[in-house]
Amino acid sequence: MHALALLHRWIGAIGGLLLAVLGLTGALLVWRDELTFVAHAGDPVRADPAALAKVVGQLSNASRPIDRITFAGDGLGVHQVLFRDGGGAYLSQAGETVARWSTSWQRPELWLFDLHHRLLIGDTGETITGVAGLVGLFFVVTGVLLWWRTRRRFRLRLWPATMKSGAIVHQHRDLGVVAAPLLIVSLVTGVLMVFPTLGGSLLAEARPRPLKLEGYHAAPAARELAPLFEAAAAIFPGAEFRRLQWPRNAGAPIVLRLRQPFEWTPNGRTFVYADPATLAILGRADPAEGSTVASIREKLYPIHAAKAGGVLWKLAMSVSGVALALLGSLAVYAFWQTRWKIRSAKRSKLKDRSQAAAQNIAPIRR
Structure with missing residues (x-):
């Protein structure tokens, strides 16, 4: 001892x-x-796919390349945007920039x-x-x-x-x-x-490998993403939109992350993968079907x-x-x-x- x-x-x-x-x-x-x-930050969350698509469309027209957006959710009523250059911003649910930073x-x-x-x-x-x-x-x-x-x-x-x-x-x-x-x-x-x-x-x-688009060459993401949000809502009715990830490499899809009611993780483990050029749904990952x-x-x-x-x-x-x-x-x-x-x-x-x-x-x- x-x-x-x-x-x-x-x-x-x-x-x-x-x-x-x-x-x-x-x-x-x-x-x-x-x-x-x-x-x-304390605003109630408005789960409106059209409003989210509008905010994303405004950001897509900006000069700074976007890495991802984490949408407002329980506990934080603003969207968090991270840019490829390491900076970021908080946006109200109406699309107004309420804070920005160039470094974490x-x-x-x-x-x-x-x-x-x-x-x-x-x-x-x-x-x-x-x-x-x-x-x-x-x-x-x-x-x-x-x-x-x-x-x-x-x-x-x-x-x-x-x-x-x-x-x-x-x-x-x-x-x-x-x-x-x-x-x-x-x-x-x-x-x-x-x-x-x-x-x-x-x-x-082993975790599932990220979806890869064979033979695909990077193309600009579509400016109007409302069809993607509508399609995801139809696939997973009642799920909360949590994050949108822009393609980081050639051949990578747009990733829309959702949270279903039974999930504990705040950003969910439900994924919808879409072609950046056409927004066609390429695949999905549903935790309800997992082990x-x-x-x-x-x-x-x-x-x-x-x-x-x-x-x-x-x-x-x-x-x-x-x-x-x-x-x-x-x-x-x-x-x-x-x-x-x-x-x-x-x-x-x-x-x-x-x-x-x-x-x-x-x-x-x-």
Whole structure:
């Protein structure tokens, strides 16, 4: 048990701050829509295909190439437009531009998401966050085991009684064991999104390949997309329009993403693929026809990001994030505070010995 405690402390001292960053950013991102401060953010959603097609048509005539549009939905009443040059804009449902940016650093909700998901360094950062999640699970399991020895002294505190290492350790253990169930849920779902193979052969099931148009050469997207929206509404009646993705490469279709009532993912997993030149429907992907495995994987993100379960689950995931931030940051502080005190004590003892030795040396007389 001593070796386990030593391993727990040293790994925590090194990786605790990273987990604290992930916990704090995760707690904030739970309320991302509420923290997106733009005009018309609270407008009720008008699910009108003709109105959406009109807004898209206006954007298609703009000089800046568009990457995708995420339509207004529950929680955020404005459309989000991302351009190919890295900039973006928020539009009201009437098509009025209410905010624009040339880089994601100008919008806190965007760079916070990138920090939480990829640590601002792309795919490498995503892998690092997945590893950090595994380390966090190790802390939860070993922390509960180490807490069991001191369970009779349990006293829940949000903050240590003092900032001395002993008080921090007691607060750390007691808070950790209380938050353990929520931490396990948030960490497991996060890890499985990054490393689905860890869920076994079922969760690692290969994803469907993107539809490819053989022999197709890129052509300008049609300006009037109302027929596409109408066709998609006929295929999936009652589905909510969530995102429109412009072709990124030659031979790629326009992708219209929808969300059916039974789906948990906020942007849905329902897809309609169309020819960019003619808007002819080329294919579709219907989660209702998918496997049980696909249904399970679809729920990982909504659970992790509290996009399902209402306000109570948002609060629960917020508590999980704040707890992780406190556990990680205070663990690092307590560990290195103790190490600094030990080193200071050793230096002070050596200094005292040197002074004592100097005083005991008798002066040399000639």
